[in-house]
Amino acid sequence: MLFYLDKILAKQGIAKCIAVSEKEISEKELEERKVCFNTQEILIYKGIDIPHKFRYNKELDSIEEIIEVEEIQPRVLAEQTQEKESDFDESVEIDPEKQYFYLDKEYADKYHKSQIIAVFQQPLKNPTEYFQKEVYSHFGKDIPYYISVDPENVIREATEYEKYQRNQRKLSENEVIFKENIIVLELGQYIDEIKQKLITVPCPPEYLVKDWDKKKHIWIDLTTDYDRAQAQYREYEPMDTYSTVKQMERQDPTLSEEFVNMLIELRTIMNSLQEKKEVKILNLNGEEVSLPKPSPALKEFKNRFNKIF
Structure with missing residues (x-):
């Protein structure tokens, strides 16, 4: 699996993942994601998942896992060595096309954006204890950048209207707010503010060349x-x-x-x-x-x- 990380943050031991794919994504898609996630440089890490703790290897231009060696104290021969219990729920079957994304909860609640802490193929048993902070989890092929959190902490992509309310996007030409939705007005359409209805004015067929007066809500015949x-x-x-x-x-x-x-x-x-x-x-x-x-x-x-x- 290929993980596309913010290289600047990766050098600081922080995993900000902007894309996950089994094969290399196109240059066009990569540039779009860099703009979306406000990322300048990219580091591609290949592995099963992103290490929880890692360091940047300048010679390899990659990251490598930091393995903490626990000091083993002398024990009585009769004492049996116990294996450390896995942090992951291994009873969950691995889906090769989907991942478990873990997001910083505080950042998501404040900015309504996904800041990815880690990506795993199996879910963590206790994410809060593992990361030592509150997180949101999302299971899927990818995760949207602008998000909303529904009841029961379900992550979904924010609607265009939600993005507008949060100043995450502006209205384009001919876009208007109508009943908590953003719609594009076609030529011949306007919103009746009193009746709160979308009105469509048909253009007379003899108007071969025409223009739409947005203020007066009438068609103008320009046919010669x-x-x-x-x-x-x-x-x-x-x-x-x-x-x-x-x-x-x-x-x-x-x-x-x-x-x-x-x-x-x-x-x-x-x-x-x-x-x-x-x-x-x-x-x-x-x-x-x-x-x-x-x-x-x-x-x-x-x-x-x-x-x-």
Whole structure:
């Protein structure tokens, strides 16, 4: 198992683990975790778990366990040597994909962040006695950085709203607080403060180019004559192929003629409006440009064409 430790703290004999994995994690994920856990340098330790007491070995650029040798006093030969009882609950089966994370309780309660003291594959029988301080434990593949503690000391990732309340995050553009949740308002949406409802205002289909007025809660039509001509041209242009036009001729010669003339007229209109795209009313008498209207027969042919292609 690979344990990614804060190298600066590891040199002081403190284990701050930012990631645990069976194989090396990607550089991208590592950089994200370094930012998340406010860590500058990383030391990778390979082993079953992180030693409770260790020292930094400069030559190996790694940590090594400190083994305390107990002075053995002379004993009567008849006295039987007793093995030291394990600190871990060895009756718990080891899960190769999950670990037991131990966090500093005081730090977690104060800052709502996970400061990892140690990671083991089996749970400790008495964590408080082992660490000589109060701790939280969490069992899983990983542990979130921003946390909340539910009843019975269950660790979970803090919600976005909880992070906002604790100044651990800010609202992004179009994010609002709604019923103790953070939601992203799409264009056409706003919160009715009186009714406490999320309102969605549908945009009229004829508004091909539009903008949403966040203050007035209305759609603004920015569609120009050029936009309308271009939209109609794009709707029918896929049929502008030799085989499709021939098929129109076999069905009705006037249909193919109407189709070709309509595309030519639309191209002419777009060319004339090319330099005035942003003007809504373009002709001299103050009326919108009149676009060619396809016949019901041409519309029907186009609908059949779309179903096939």
